[in-house]
Amino acid sequence: MTPAIRTVGLSKHYRQVHALRGVDLAIEPGEFFALLGPNGAGKTTFISILAGLARASSGRAEVMGCDVVRDYRQARRLLGVVPQELVFDPFFTVRETLRFQSGYYGLRRNDDWIDALLERLGLADKADTNMRRLSGGMKRRVLVAQALVHRPPVIVLDEPTAGVDVELRQSLWAFIRELNRQGHTILLTTHYLEEAEALCSRVAMLKEGRIVALEHTERLLTREAERRLELRLAPPRLPPALQERLIECREDRFCLRLNDYAEIELILGRLREAGVRVEELSVAQPDLEEVFLRLMRRA
Amino acid sequence: MNGFTTLLYKELLRFWKVLLQTVAAPVLTALLYLLVFAHVLEAHVEVYPGVSYTAFLLPGLIMMSVLQNAFANASSSLIQSKITGNIVFVLLPPLTHVEFFLAYLLAAMVRGLVVGAGVWLIGVFFADLPLRQPLWMLVYALAGSALFGIIGIIAGIWAEKFDHLAGVQNFVIVPLTFLSGVFYSVHSLPPLWQAVSHANPVFYLIDGFRHGFFGTADVDPWRGLAVVIPCLLVLAGLTLRLLQRGYKLRF
Numbered sequence: 001m002t003p004a005i006r007t008v009g010l011s012k013h014y015r016q017v018h019a020l021r022g023v024d025l026a027i028e029p030g031e032f033f034a035l036l037g038p039n040g041a042g043k044t045t046f047i048s049i050l051a052g053l054a055r056a057s058s059g060r061a062e063v064m065g066c067d068v069v070r071d072y073r074q075a076r077r078l079l080g081v082v083p084q085e086l087v088f089d090p091f092f093t094v095r096e097t098l099r100f101q102s103g104y105y106g107l108r109r110n111d112d113w114i115d116a117l118l119e120r121l122g123l124a125d126k127a128d129t130n131m132r133r134l135s136g137g138m139k140r141r142v143l144v145a146q147a148l149v150h151r152p153p154v155i156v157l158d159e160p161t162a163g164v165d166v167e168l169r170q171s172l173w174a175f176i177r178e179l180n181r182q183g184h185t186i187l188l189t190t191h192y193l194e195e196a197e198a199l200c201s202r203v204a205m206l207k208e209g210r211i212v213a214l215e216h217t218e219r220l221l222t223r224e225a226e227r228r229l230e231l232r233l234a235p236p237r238l239p240p241a242l243q244e245r246l247i248e249c250r251e252d253r254f255c256l257r258l259n260d261y262a263e264i265e266l267i268l269g270r271l272r273e274a275g276v277r278v279e280e281l282s283v284a285q286p287d288l289e290e291v292f293l294r295l296m297r298r299a
Numbered sequence: 300m301n302g303f304t305t306l307l308y309k310e311l312l313r314f315w316k317v318l319l320q321t322v323a324a325p326v327l328t329a330l331l332y333l334l335v336f337a338h339v340l341e342a343h344v345e346v347y348p349g350v351s352y353t354a355f356l357l358p359g360l361i362m363m364s365v366l367q368n369a370f371a372n373a374s375s376s377l378i379q380s381k382i383t384g385n386i387v388f389v390l391l392p393p394l395t396h397v398e399f400f401l402a403y404l405l406a407a408m409v410r411g412l413v414v415g416a417g418v419w420l421i422g423v424f425f426a427d428l429p430l431r432q433p434l435w436m437l438v439y440a441l442a443g444s445a446l447f448g449i450i451g452i453i454a455g456i457w458a459e460k461f462d463h464l465a466g467v468q469n470f471v472i473v474p475l476t477f478l479s480g481v482f483y484s485v486h487s488l489p490p491l492w493q494a495v496s497h498a499n500p501v502f503y504l505i506d507g508f509r510h511g512f513f514g515t516a517d518v519d520p521w522r523g524l525a526v527v528i529p530c531l532l533v534l535a536g537l538t539l540r541l542l543q544r545g546y547k548l549r550f
Contacts, residue, residue: 014550053390054550073393081391087384091313097388103305104392146388 002065004029004154004185005050009059012045012209019045021209022059027187027202029064029153032180034196034217035189036292037206043189044084046206047158051081063154077105080152082143084159084189088131094118094142095127098149105150117145120175137168144172148179155179156187161195173199197221197288205295213295220291227258229267232280239274242267258283303398306389310406314372321410325368326417329360333422336482346484347513353426358436358509359481361415361422362443366501369411369444370451370472373403377455378464381548390549396542400452400535407448412440428512435520436511442527443504447472449534456538456547475501485517500530 005027012020020042027033035043048054049061052072061068066075089097095114102110118124121141126134134142140160147155157176161169177199180186190196196203197217205213213220228247236252245256245267256267261283271278314321337353344352380386389399422428430436450472458464479501485493496502503523510516510523542548 048550051391052549053387055545073395076391076393079391081387083384083387085384087387089380089385089388090383091316092309096312100305100309101388101392103308104302104389104394106301106393150392 001029003027003062004031004064005033005062005187006065007046007050007059007061010046010049010056010061011058012042012049012054013057018209020049020056023206023209023211025204025211025214027185029185030180030183031202032177032186032200033188034200034203035187035206036193036196036203036288037189038296040208041206042209043206044158045209047081047156047187047189050156051079052076077150078152078154080147080150080155082147082155082157082160084162086136086139086143088134088139088142090130090132093128093130094123094134097131097142098145101146102149107150110149113151114145114149117148121145122171137164140164140168141172144175153183154185154187158189159191160188161190161192169195193288193292203288205292207296212298213291217288221288226290227261228284229256229258229264230254230280230282230284231256231271231278233271234277234279237274237276239270239276241270252279255284301398302392302394303402306394306398306402307405310372310376310402311409313376314406314410321368321372322414322417325364325414326421329364329414329418330421332360333357333418333425337425344483346487347515350513351426354428355484355509355513356482357419357422357426357428358512359505361418362439362505362508363476363481364418365411365415365440365444366447366476366504367411367472368414369407369447370454370468372410373407373448373451374455374458374464374467376403376406377452378458378461381455381458382460386548396539399542400539403452403455404445404448407451408441408444411444411447415440415444429514430512431514432511434511436508438524439504439508439511439520439527442524442531443508446500446504446527446531446534449531449538452538453534453541456541459547475499479505480517481505500526503527 003026005025007023007025010020010023023046035046037043045054049056050063050068052068063075064078066078068075092100098114098117102114118127121144123138123141123145126138131139131142144160160172176186188196188200200217202215203217203220204211231254232252233254234252238246238249238254242256247255247257249255258264268278333353333356336356340352346352346355454464454467458467478496479499480496485496485502488496503518503526506516506518507520507523510520
């Protein structure tokens with residue numbers, strides 16, 4: 001199957017900076033994919049090249065098999081981009097903005113879909129309001145609507161929830177999830193790692209223009225994240241057999257390394273033998289943030 | 300609507316929504332020139348036999364307004380979009396560089412011609428202005444608005460801040476238009492400055508445009524066209540090349 005997004009040896013250097021250094025990536029149709037990385041890792045450059053806003057120094061990029069340079073018109077029709085910056089045209093109303101955006105893609109009568117988007121994004125009563133008068137969150141929703149006016153099969157969201165309140169963030173994700181279920185491929189960059197963890201089936205981590213991890217989210221978490229067993233013990237004493245697992249202890253709270261969930265039984269057995277009672281027990285779930293930080297330090 | 304007609308419509312609507320600033324204000328400025336200069340010079344200057352100074356001045360002012368406003372429309376639209384970042388809305392869709400060019404160009408021409416028509420409409424209350432060769436008038440109005448629309452596009456693409464654009468406007472556009480025979484016939488200048496004027500393409504635009512009204516001017520309108528058309532073609536080619544390469548638009 002043709003990948004929704006494919007890059008081969010994608011590099012970009014500006015005068016002083018190497019923004020991308022040979023990125024090879026293939027995102028399958030229907031995936032919900034996260035591109036993570038610290039500021040300046042090259043995420044926005046990657047998206048800009050896909051969208052035709054920047055030109056690669058070498059390598060190539062394709063959207064649904066269409067080269068973003070040679071076959072740029074088709075590639076751009078297949079792609080919807082929600083830019084990171086909160087940009088808008090202060091001359092026009094919400095509806096005018098969306099009608100123009102439709103027209104740029106050659107869509108003559110698109111009002112039914114525009115109305116559906118306005119409805120879905122909670123903008124129906126703002127259709128005839130000038131863009132200037134909208135709040136930041138509303139402007140962000142219009143940006144999402146603009147990216148979707150031409151019903152692109154591949155949707156790219158460049159940090160869409162930066163500075164967005166919780167309610168909007170949740171409704172936005174519900175909508176994007178729905179689009180993903182309908183078959184749209186989603187590429188997301190975000191600083192909120194819990195979002196990537198909750199939404200994305202695969203993640204790639206970029207650092208200094210290189211991919212340092214590319215894996216299914218769960219597999220990455222299983223492989224990279226350290227699972228921990230947290231216990232409150234009475235009396236607060238850890239049997240010698242368990243000392244090697246100890247990560248840290250504070251008063252009666254002990255945090256133990258756990259390689260496998262099956263080991264819990266073994267640990268509890270040792271505690272029972274030593275006559276130590278377990279007052280509280282919890283397993284700390286691996287979290288993408290931890291993995292992210294660890295990989296970034298290591299890479 | 301296809302991409303081109305949408306972008307053209309958007310660009311037209313953009314200046315139409317602020318008509319006071321984009322049309323009424325430049326018309327008023329031109330009329331102030333007309334009132335002041337005509338009042339001071341009417342009794343002293345007769346450039347062509349039987350043509351009053353006010354009538355002589357009017358086509359020059361109309362053309363100056365056409366040129367300055369065609370330039371202003373394209374350049375200010377582009378710089379505003381670049382600085383506010385909303386230029387991405389026209390860079391993301393599948394518009395070709397030719398569509399982009401033509402949409403900004405035609406919108407600039409329309410704005411220039413609308414302002415020019417406004418100056419003319421009100422100016423005729425102040426002077427008896429004939430229209431002897433309307434075709435020449437039209438040819439030069441179109442050529443002039445196109446030339447300065449293109450210069451506006453180039454300036455808008457090149458400029459990175461409003462200051463850059465103000466530089467082009469104040470140090471290139473205004474001197475070129477002022478020193479091109481808007482207010483006088485170049486025949487009244489010393490030989491050196493006559494020669495300098497003949498090197499200024501805007502001189503031919505104003506002169507050819509004036510020829511359309513009076514049927515006479517400083518140089519033959521065909522000769523003027525031989526200067527203006529190559530300028531137009533070279534600059535159009537350059538602009539298309541810049542847009543195709545994404546100069547200062549796609550990084």
